[in-house]
Amino acid sequence: MKKGLLSFSLLFLGxxxxxxxxxxxxxxxxxxxxxxxxxxxxxxxxxxxLQSLLNSFLLAAGTIVGTSLIGIPLAxxxxxxxxxxxxxxxxxxxxxxxxxxFVGAIGMQxxxxxxxxxxxxxxxxxxxxxxxxxxxxxxxxxxxLQTLHLYxxxxxNISAALANFDRSAEEAAASLGASSWQNFxxxxxxxxxxxxxAACSIIFVxxxxxLGTPLVFEYPQLLPVQIFNAITDINVNPAGYSLVLVVLILxxxxxxxxxxxxxxxxxxxGRTPVSEQxxxxxxxxxxxxIAGLSxxxxxxxxxxxxxxxNSFSQRWFFSILPSKYSWRSYQAVFHHRLTRTGIVxxxxxxxxxxxxxxxxxxxxxxxxxxxxxRGRFLLDALAMAPLAIPGIALAFAYCTAxxxxxxxxxxxxxxxxxxxxxxxxxxxxVRSTYANFQQLNENMEEASASLxxxxxxxxxxxxxxxxxxxxxxxxxxxxxxxxxxxxxxLVLAFREKFFPISKVIYILAGRxxxxxxxxxxxxVLGLLLLLVCLGGASRLAGRRLTDFFKTT
Amino acid sequence: xDNLILSLENISKRFGATPVLKGITLTVAGNEIFFLLGPxxxxxxxxxxxxxxxxxxxxxxxxLDGQDITGVPAHQRHIGLVFQNxxxxxxxxxxxxxxxxxxxxxxxEKFVHQRVEEMLTLTHLLPQKNLYPxxxxxxxxxxxxxARSLIVRPRLLLLDEPLSNLDANLREQMRQEIKKIQKETxxxxxxxxxxxxxxxxxxxRLAVMNAGEIVQTGTPLQIYFEPGNRFVADFVGTVNLLxxxxxxxxxxxxxxxxxxxxxxxxxxxxxSSGQAVEIGFRPESISLRPGxxxxxxxxxxxxxxxxxxxxxxxxxxxxxxxxxxxxxxxGRKLQAGQNLIFSVxxxxxxxxxxSPSVPSAVKRNGRDKPHLP
Ligand SMILES: Nc1ncnc2c1ncn2[C@@H]1O[C@H](COP(=O)(O)OP(=O)(O)O)[C@@H](O)[C@H]1O
Ligand SMILES: [Mg+2]
Numbered sequence: 001m002k003k004g005l006l007s008f009s010l011l012f013l014g015x016x017x018x019x020x021x022x023x024x025x026x027x028x029x030x031x032x033x034x035x036x037x038x039x040x041x042x043x044x045x046x047x048x049x050l051q052s053l054l055n056s057f058l059l060a061a062g063t064i065v066g067t068s069l070i071g072i073p074l075a076x077x078x079x080x081x082x083x084x085x086x087x088x089x090x091x092x093x094x095x096x097x098x099x100x101x102f103v104g105a106i107g108m109q110x111x112x113x114x115x116x117x118x119x120x121x122x123x124x125x126x127x128x129x130x131x132x133x134x135x136x137x138x139x140x141x142x143x144x145l146q147t148l149h150l151y152x153x154x155x156x157n158i159s160a161a162l163a164n165f166d167r168s169a170e171e172a173a174a175s176l177g178a179s180s181w182q183n184f185x186x187x188x189x190x191x192x193x194x195x196x197x198a199a200c201s202i203i204f205v206x207x208x209x210x211l212g213t214p215l216v217f218e219y220p221q222l223l224p225v226q227i228f229n230a231i232t233d234i235n236v237n238p239a240g241y242s243l244v245l246v247v248l249i250l251x252x253x254x255x256x257x258x259x260x261x262x263x264x265x266x267x268x269x270g271r272t273p274v275s276e277q278x279x280x281x282x283x284x285x286x287x288x289x290i291a292g293l294s295x296x297x298x299x300x301x302x303x304x305x306x307x308x309x310n311s312f313s314q315r316w317f318f319s320i321l322p323s324k325y326s327w328r329s330y331q332a333v334f335h336h337r338l339t340r341t342g343i344v345x346x347x348x349x350x351x352x353x354x355x356x357x358x359x360x361x362x363x364x365x366x367x368x369x370x371x372x373x374r375g376r377f378l379l380d381a382l383a384m385a386p387l388a389i390p391g392i393a394l395a396f397a398y399c400t401a402x403x404x405x406x407x408x409x410x411x412x413x414x415x416x417x418x419x420x421x422x423x424x425x426x427x428x429x430v431r432s433t434y435a436n437f438q439q440l441n442e443n444m445e446e447a448s449a450s451l452x453x454x455x456x457x458x459x460x461x462x463x464x465x466x467x468x469x470x471x472x473x474x475x476x477x478x479x480x481x482x483x484x485x486x487x488x489x490l491v492l493a494f495r496e497k498f499f500p501i502s503k504v505i506y507i508l509a510g511r512x513x514x515x516x517x518x519x520x521x522x523x524v525l526g527l528l529l530l531l532v533c534l535g536g537a538s539r540l541a542g543r544r545l546t547d548f549f550k551t552t
Numbered sequence: 553x554d555n556l557i558l559s560l561e562n563i564s565k566r567f568g569a570t571p572v573l574k575g576i577t578l579t580v581a582g583n584e585i586f587f588l589l590g591p592x593x594x595x596x597x598x599x600x601x602x603x604x605x606x607x608x609x610x611x612x613x614x615x616l617d618g619q620d621i622t623g624v625p626a627h628q629r630h631i632g633l634v635f636q637n638x639x640x641x642x643x644x645x646x647x648x649x650x651x652x653x654x655x656x657x658x659x660x661e662k663f664v665h666q667r668v669e670e671m672l673t674l675t676h677l678l679p680q681k682n683l684y685p686x687x688x689x690x691x692x693x694x695x696x697x698x699a700r701s702l703i704v705r706p707r708l709l710l711l712d713e714p715l716s717n718l719d720a721n722l723r724e725q726m727r728q729e730i731k732k733i734q735k736e737t738x739x740x741x742x743x744x745x746x747x748x749x750x751x752x753x754x755x756x757r758l759a760v761m762n763a764g765e766i767v768q769t770g771t772p773l774q775i776y777f778e779p780g781n782r783f784v785a786d787f788v789g790t791v792n793l794l795x796x797x798x799x800x801x802x803x804x805x806x807x808x809x810x811x812x813x814x815x816x817x818x819x820x821x822x823x824s825s826g827q828a829v830e831i832g833f834r835p836e837s838i839s840l841r842p843g844x845x846x847x848x849x850x851x852x853x854x855x856x857x858x859x860x861x862x863x864x865x866x867x868x869x870x871x872x873x874x875x876x877x878x879x880x881x882x883g884r885k886l887q888a889g890q891n892l893i894f895s896v897x898x899x900x901x902x903x904x905x906x907s908p909s910v911p912s913a914v915k916r917n918g919r920d921k922p923h924l925p
Binding site: 449451453 | 697
């Protein structure tokens with residue numbers, strides 16, 4: 001039984017994770033059956049690619065700066081100060097990370113365009129003499145969107161670090177005469193560093209591999225877009241392999257680095273957590289703080305607000321807000337062949353991915369928690385590996401490794417889409433079922449066995465009922481995230497017949513006339529689905545919503 | 553020993569490099585409460601888990617009614633186990649927890665209903681039948697665990713420190729109940745504890761374990777009054793011990809030369825002259841009437857009230873401390889500084905070979921222990 005589960009899990013991971021990734025190696029190092037570094041070095045002589053690499057690093061660095069500037073003060077304010085509405089804001093500031101900035105980008109174009117809402121508003125208020133090119137070359141716009149999407153990761157990590165941090169360390173420094181700034185620089189920040197680095201490396205990799213946003217902003221000189229474009233002419237130009245390899249190595253390094261930093265920190269565990277109280281602020285300070293936080297909330301939810309507006313707008317030219325509203329886009333969503341296909345496809349792919357993940361998560365979580373066997377480490381590593389593998393890299397690997405086989409995504413991507421959705425979310429489910437099994441005392445299973453129940457019966461009657469809530473919650477999250485999965489959907493779906501929602505949104509966003517409005521409506525529906533799923537899942541699991549986003 | 557039921561033959565087990573069980577051999581007869589008594593970490597739980605089938609011994613055999621069950625999986629052994637932490641299933645009600653074992657056997661609904669009701673009545677749980685484990689008190693949880701195991705009438709019921717999580721009053725009450733249930737159901741029980749009082753009051757027979765070995769097996773009376781070595785004497789009750797040397801035999805009495813003079817004890821055919829031994833007596837074995845042998849002249853140093861007795865500390869001129877238990881009425885008249893002469897009848901003396909290798913037991917109640925030089 002256990003052996004069967006193990007072989008099944010390893011087979012799946014081997015076929016859909018290890019094999020396609022290993023496939024990349026010979027492609028980037030072999031030419032005519034010989035080892036060569038020519039393909040790698042050809043990257044350095046290609047100015048477009050060099051420029052893209054540089055831009056991508058710039059973008060990632062800018063996003064880190066942006067998220068730090070927002071996330072760190074936010075975390076300190078929300079954990080260290082007491083004011084009415086604090087709980088509300090603590091949850092509110094997690095919301096921006098729910099929807100991929102890819103959808104928000106559609107709405108933000110409307111807001112940030114040369115004669116978009118923002119410039120028109122500022123012009124009318126006579127704050128600026130002429131329109132400001134917010135989108136500039138496009139890079140700034142992408143950085144803004146990514147920052148607004150990713151700062152919750154910074155905020156969550158820093159808050160977590162602050163929560164198990166002994167305040168007396170700061171008080172001791174203050175009693176020795178350290179000023180607030182000295183205190184922050186010499187005591188607080190060093191203690192927050194592991195959490196900060198963890199957040200930085202997640203944000204860096206995320207920003208570096210985000211495909212959706214640059215595609216919507218039509219900014220091609222970025223690494224992910226180059227990879228995306230390389231797929232079409234991969235047979236004549238092997239540069240794509242090397243680019244993916246670069247991305248993979250970078251993200252693996254960052255992943256390992258993060259783990260090291262977090263694990264090697266001696267002072268993050270065993271600390272008695274400080275009381276959650278914090279300073280009580282004066283009335284005036286409270287009002288100021290709440291006003292500031294509300295402004296930030298509006299700004300960071302702007303992408304979401306903008307797509308909601310966009311989805312309802314029928315006419316929106318040279319005006320701050322739409323001049324005419326209607327339900328037309330929503331009607332279109334349910335009547336257009338393209339959108340309907342997308343919804344049906346995504347429902348189908350995501351459901352099957354969810355079932356696959358529940359079965360695999362159950363099997364692997366059970367094996368890891370209840371069986372010590374040789375190769376346990378391997379199974380654990382494989383199941384967690386997708387955390388370190390960007391979607392675009394895996395999707396690229398699928399495209400090339402399975403090209404020409406019956407699974408070729410150019411012919412029929414159904415299998416590969418289901419596989420990639422489930423592989424990408426598997427770590428979350430494995431981790432949660434593993435934790436679930438660990439919390440269940442093994443004696444409960446033994447008690448059942450001692451009454452004569454065989455292992456199958458014990459599993460069905462004792463274990464399963466106890467872990468079903470957690471499993472369902474995990475499944476719901478897999479479903480929601482699969483419905484909204486961007487990069488792998490964009491890469492793997494070539495034919496309209498097989499398009500999932502994200503690809504439909506992308507195609508619509510590029511169309512003139514009402515395309516962006518219908519895309520926005522589809523995006524809003526996705527957002528609603530996600531909110532409903534999150535609500536259901538957190539109720540089922542009895543956990544706070546933010547737990548699903550613990551990234552390290 | 554008719555109706556032989558369980559025998560363990562030379563069971564050994566190591567975890568990594570540390571041996572946890574070192575060749576356990578044991579026989580448990582039908583229809584008794586057999587106790588395994590030993591300090592924490594001596595391997596009691598491991599032994600129970602091996603009997604239940606949750607753990608494989610490295611060597612040795614387990615025979616149940618003459619049949620080798622060493623390789624039989626736990627769920628086919630028909631041996632019940634009550635866990636120290638109860639291990640109730642939190643998603644099932646009291647009724648469902650108890651009915652589980654019967655439902656597995658696909659018995660008729662009516663029969664299951666009747667048996668569960670009987671069992672809940674026996675364990676006083678009928679009013680709680682629809683509650684979930686988290687809604688029960690510790691004692692009630694304990695009884696559910698018991699009922700759940702008993703209802704399938706296992707060939708053997710193993711209990712792993714079942715009362716250690718209850719407070720003292722409840723523990724006393726549950727001891728009586730378990731004894732009563734055992735009598736009524738006739739199920740053979742192996743009961744593990746580190747509490748010597750529990751073992752002495754409840755056991756038909758008991759085995760004392762230390763560091764993965766069984767050091768003595770016997771009835772509570774044998775274990776208490778005829779401890780076979782220093783460990784048992786110390787771990788079960790309290791004893792005043794003196795080192796000595798066998799000097800001879802006289803009229804059926806063993807004579808031992810000690811720092812307190814010549815002491816005499818009955819029995820002991822397997823001692824040889826000149827052998828190094830330990831000799832002593834339980835605090836309550838003394839008599840204040842003048843005796844012919846084993847007379848101690850002491851001075852009272854301290855007295856205190858115990859449970860139904862008076863605890864008296866006394867010192868001999870040679871500086872030995874003795875702990876004595878006297879009837880309250882006799883003892884209350886004693887005061888520190890007063891002379892106290894007592895004797896111990898030879899048949900109440902305890903003698904065993906000196907065994908420096910056996911570490912002395914760790915006692916929780918240190919005050920009970922006389923200071924022996
Ligand atoms: N699964 C295990 N792995 C390693 N060591 C164990 C394991 N189970 C028990 N031990 C060790 O074996 C010894 C005996 O344990 P146990 O049987 O639980 O003792 P007891 O029940 O008498 O307190 C202890 O030192 C314990 O640490
Ligand atoms: Mg134990």
